[in-house]
Amino acid sequence: MNLPATKAIYKFEMARWGRTLLQSIVSPVIATSLYFVVFGAAIGSRITEIEGVSYGAFIVPGLIMLTLLTQSVANASFGIYFPRFTGTIYELLSAPISYFEIVVGYVGAAATKSVILGLIILATAFMFVPVEIAHPFWMVAFLVLTAVTFSLLGFIIGI
Numbered sequence: 001m002n003l004p005a006t007k008a009i010y011k012f013e014m015a016r017w018g019r020t021l022l023q024s025i026v027s028p029v030i031a032t033s034l035y036f037v038v039f040g041a042a043i044g045s046r047i048t049e050i051e052g053v054s055y056g057a058f059i060v061p062g063l064i065m066l067t068l069l070t071q072s073v074a075n076a077s078f079g080i081y082f083p084r085f086t087g088t089i090y091e092l093l094s095a096p097i098s099y100f101e102i103v104v105g106y107v108g109a110a111a112t113k114s115v116i117l118g119l120i121i122l123a124t125a126f127m128f129v130p131v132e133i134a135h136p137f138w139m140v141a142f143l144v145l146t147a148v149t150f151s152l153l154g155f156i157i158g159i
Contacts, residue, residue: 001098001100001101002096002097002098002101005095005096005097005101005105006097006101006102006104006105006108007105008105009092009097009101009102009105009106009109010105010108010109010112013075013079013105013106013109013110013113014109014112014113016079017075017109017113024113024117025117025120028067028070028071028117028121029117029120029121029124031067032063032066032067032121032124033124033128035059035063036056036059036063036124036125036128036129037128039055039056039059040055040056040059040128040129041056041128043055044056044059044129054129054130056128056129057129057130057131057132060122060125060129060131063121063125064118064121064122064125064143065118065146067114067117067118067121068114068115068117068118068143068146068147068150069146069150071113071114071117072110072111072114072146072147072149072150072151072153072154073150073151073153073154073157074154075109075110075113075114075151075154076106076107076110076150076151076152076153076154076155076157076158077154077155077157077158078158079106079109079110079155079158080106080155080158080159081158081159084158103152103155106151106155107148107151107152107155110147110151110154110155111144111147111148111151112147114147114150114151115143115144115147118143118147119143
């Protein structure tokens with residue numbers, strides 16, 4: 001396996017994410033915060049706690065996964081589609097790197113971006129509602145597995 005080439009694709013995609021910080025991180029965090037305000041405060045104040053869990057705390061995992069799913073698909077599909085659109089994909093295809101390594105680079109970067117964003121959303125949720133994480137290991141495992149799965153789907157869509 002050509003690790004330097006895979007690492008180069010991964011680093012390039014992560015750098016692109018850093019260059020578009022406003023639309024990549026700030027926008028999803030603000031959108032999810034609006035969900036917390038609208039659904040958590042407006043609707044949640046009318047719904048009683050069920051078995052000690054408030055409505056605001058109940059919707060946190062769903063909002064994290066909503067952001068994770070959309071960002072995984074969007075990051076992976078845009079990452080491979082844009083070079084096709086601009087015609088720079090031929091540089092990648094003519095390089096001495098296998099298709100598997102290309103997929104690992106793009107999908108790894110998209111999954112990493114999505115998991116980081118999911119954790120930022122979780123940190124944002126703590127500002128709105130008290131959230132208790134019962135199984136942190138399983139939470140991170142499901143975040144990573146979901147991010148990789150939907151990044152692979154996004155990569156297929158982008159092709």
